């Protein structure tokens with residue numbers, strides 16, 4: 627899920643240089659720091675949720691597949707018409723791939739996405755009685771659904787915390803906040819699952835995605851407006 631960056635009006639303060647922020651040394655200090663990060667995220671984004679508009683698990687699966695390398699905003703412009711035209715999973719399963727690709731052209735990578743959507747619909751009709759599966763193992767058999775997509779569907783549509791969604795925002799911010807020292811999403815997810823309580827996995831990802839869009843943006847993070855400044859020793863901090 628890529629997304630446009632949105633400016634938020636928040637108070638500005640002098641940014642603490644990374645070298646002046648103490649790093650946690652003990653397990654207790656690390657836990658205390660994570661608790662502080664979670665509390666700050668709760669304070670800023672208490673009701674964070676998925677920005678992809680959907681009415682059921684199937685629509686969320688479709689929207690998530692479309693959101694690869696595309697903004698949620700763009701996906702939300704395409705899906706209302708798409709769900710009207712292909713109103714059931716069956717209708718998507720029997721769609722013309724060329725026509726579907728044209729319908730989703732503006733989301734990019736439309737040929738691959740059309741192939742995935744038709745494949746996903748066929749798989750769900752054939753093997754899961756027309757219901758989007760509710761387990762990671764089963765979801766990973768659905769074309770177009772890798773672990774991130776499966777986590778989005780399980781967490782947001784079903785409320786099942788099987789893992790942590792690791793998109794580009796969660797990856798970047800987990801690294802900046804030293805919650806992981808890995809680069810691979812699967813390893814980052816494992817690191818997060820060890821330090822974030824399971825009942826926070828779903829909300830945490832939503833909060834971090836919002837945080838990444840609004841404050842800790844990829845280029846020139848808005849550190850002077852960041853409530854996590856005092857615990858952040860990232861070399862990416864924007865001091866000026």
Ligand code: SF4
Nearest residue numbers: 842847849852855858
């Ligand atoms: S915006 Fe990002 S880099 Fe800047 S202080 Fe906050 S968490 Fe650290």
